[in-house]
Amino acid sequence: NAGVTQTPKFRILKIGQSMTLQCTQDMNHNYMYWYRQDPGMGLKLIYYSVGAGITDKGEVPNGYNVSRSTTEDFPLRLELAAPSQTSVYFCASSSGDRAGNQPQHFGDGTRLSIL
Amino acid sequence: ELKVEQNPLFLSMQEGKNYTIYCNYSTTSDRLYWYRQDPGKSLESLFVLLSNGAVKQEGRLMASLDTKARLSTLHITAAVHDLSATYFCAVLPSGTYKYIFGTGTRLKVLA
Numbered sequence: 001n002a003g004v005t006q007t008p009k010f011r012i013l014k015i016g017q018s019m020t021l022q023c024t025q026d027m028n029h030n031y032m033y034w035y036r037q038d039p040g041m042g043l044k045l046i047y048y049s050v051g052a053g054i055t056d057k058g059e060v061p062n063g064y065n066v067s068r069s070t071t072e073d074f075p076l077r078l079e080l081a082a083p084s085q086t087s088v089y090f091c092a093s094s095s096g097d098r099a100g101n102q103p104q105h106f107g108d109g110t111r112l113s114i115l
Numbered sequence: 116e117l118k119v120e121q122n123p124l125f126l127s128m129q130e131g132k133n134y135t136i137y138c139n140y141s142t143t144s145d146r147l148y149w150y151r152q153d154p155g156k157s158l159e160s161l162f163v164l165l166s167n168g169a170v171k172q173e174g175r176l177m178a179s180l181d182t183k184a185r186l187s188t189l190h191i192t193a194a195v196h197d198l199s200a201t202y203f204c205a206v207l208p209s210g211t212y213k214y215i216f217g218t219g220t221r222l223k224v225l226a
Contacts, residue, residue, distance in 0.1 A: 033214070
């Protein structure tokens with residue numbers, strides 16, 4: 001069972017560069033999420049999606065963009081990387097006929113450093 | 116501002132002892148979640164609490180939810196070293212899809 005797969009696992013970017021963090025799930029889940037976790041802190045929601053073609057902002061969306069063209073994939077795009085975006089990024093998915101009935105399944109995370 | 120507060124933030128306890136972690140939240144919600152995170156790892160779901168008065172138990176861990184008090188507890192019974200980890204609670208405010216996580220409780224169980 002692959003579950004939620006994130007790539008890459010580690011990445012170092014220079015200030016001003018752009019990149020896309022990939023997230024794929026093979027559980028046919030409708031709901032997908034992107035979080036960032038700063039050292040010693042909880043997770044903060046960046047963007048979420050309730051289904052293919054539908055995305056919305058979370059708590060900390062500035063500097064990021066997402067798309068959801070298929071049920072399986074939910075890439076996160078960083079434009080003009082800044083040191084404040086240094087963090088660990090987690091993608092998650094969940095099922096259920098109503099959001100929140102089931103737990104979120106998390107990927108292994110992408111550790112991103114902006115120098 | 117919506118807040119989810121956990122206490123304590125750090126907990127060092129001896130094996131065999133009991134303790135409770137508290138999760139308070141400031142918004143209307145009947146959906147609360149507990150997750151475990153080992154150092155450098157991802158999050159693992161422990162409990163999903165979906166109504167007032169919900170109680171769930173798994174091994175040495177038991178979670179409960181009081182939606183009127185906006186409080187959830189995670190009770191640890193006879194702690195063992197393997198329970199050492201960071202525990203997060205998360206809330207899904209009513210009418211939204213935006214989960215809010217607490218800052219976590221770092222638990223260390225000493226042999």
